[in-house]
Amino acid sequence: MMTPCIEGVTTNLSELIALRQHIHKIPLFSTPQRRSLLLGHHHARLRGRGVDFDQVRPYQVGDDVRHVDWRVTARTREPHTKIFHEERERPIYLLVEQSPRLFFGTQRQFKSVLAAQAAALIGWVALEHCDRVGGLVFSQHQHQEVRPRRRQHSLLQFLQCLAQANQQLAQPLSSTTASSTTDSLSFALHRTREVLRPGSLVVLLCDERALTDLAEQQLKLLGRHLDLLLLPLSDPLDHRLPRAGLLDFTEQDSYLSLNTHDRSVRNRYRRYAEARQQRWVQLAHQLNTPHLPLSTQRGVIEQLHDYLTSTLGA
Template sequence: MHSLAPQPGIYASLAELIEMRHRVREVPLFSTPGRRSPLIGLHHSKLRGRGVDFDQVRVYQAGDDVRNIDWRVTARTQEPHTKLFHEERERPIFVLVEQSRQLFFGSSLMFKSVLAAQAAAFIGWAALGHNDRIGGLVFSDSEHHEIKPRRSKQSLLQLLNRLVRANTALHTEIQPNRDAFALALRRTREVLRPGSLVAVLCDERTLNDNAERQLALLARHIDLLLLPIADPLDRAMPAAGLLRFDQRGALLELDTHAAELRRTYRDRGEERGARWQRLAQKLRVPLLPLSTQYELVDQLRDHLAVQRQDIAP
């Protein structure tokens, strides 16, 4: 493990992740009394009855879901009545966060690994403030560490400590592991019970066929929130002339002024984003892509504004 002092934007610090607790009021990621998050209920139609508790029966009003009509009360009173539900409290929320070599890069405000750490902390503090149980799994190229979901600040701090340790251990000589993401997803399926919510924070480029299969299996019994992380250079190659790369004896030379090369590079980057879009639509789960180009809270606020527009009548 490299004993480098935390450098803002390059490495995350525990103080920075703890400080994130003051930002959760700015974005209602989860519903609170009087404020309903547009993320809640977006994909519960196929999982009816999971994640909600019965609240009361009242007279049917225009716009109510006819599937919730209470026929016994309706027959007894000769007036349509509908059942109301509220969100289940103390829901297990699990943050699956990547801290691999491929995240150890950034060309804008911060490295992708730092943005992932910030987002994990934000979700953790939001979940704790919502009275939910919070836990997670931090995975790298060579190992993973699990924190069992509990409704306690100690559990979240344990997760953040583990996250910082993985983050500050990152360096450019780590041997990459293409299967790390799929293995982490498989482990998540093994440890979580149905009805949990998993926030997936990973490099946009880490999605492959194996990982996609694991996400589809996970989505059968677990609610997902997908937050793939990208950098502007993942989508557009800089016009920097002739570049030479040397890694473990392998040499690569690129002419970044070549139009065909730049177009191919851009198309592959756009296809990665499109693949995440198709997967989210297929699984009917929210997709909130993040970029190192912007501040985390601003991005989350913008995403939720779009979600509200999408579900507005």
């Protein structure tokens, strides 16, 4: 029996499966007609016959005569041949946070739902591309892992874990869980380093606020041997406080009161948010990896489509 969900607040397996019909809108990988966001990452080191043009070089004995570049040959009066990248399948590992800090949203969906939907979309796209798909769903006290395989059953198993973790967020938190300060992202990244081989692609979907010093260190270690795609999630309220008077926040025995009419409070809050965003930008630059921040303001299909098509010039 399929568990019902509250639109924008929780999701379920049927919704994550239904996203498969939209994979043609997400140009994540290369085709003969389109350059990929991951071009340069998703190719074998061997050069040979493939779908993506690499370069022209002087003809060598054994080259396929069908790939002779006759224009260059006529211009230089020496035979030249076209060389292509040879693509290969590889593991795609979806690292998806489903912690209580993601169970929040002021716009069209909660961050936890946005993370689940983005992971499902990318998983379906990767499977369609004949890659092996798996991943790890993590929170403070638990993680569920599915090893990458090139089978629909494995992706469905992962999506089921993701849907279950998402719906558990709607359950009341115990005092132990609510007060936890575990760096769950660092643990998940460490686990990823243990199970993946070099050349795999790790797609990280986590709260924008999750990037600690330890997590950043783990990401840099991962980036030495693995490809990364960073998708930090945020809500507009993470970046700016509204002028709403005195706001009171409570969590177990903790209490915080903010006077949002105070301009200095709002400015300080905004500067902290800008620093978090800039930290992700700098990290992506250091790792030379794509960075696609997602917001609860817009649907995930629209965001991924617009970002990828504008990046690729499609």
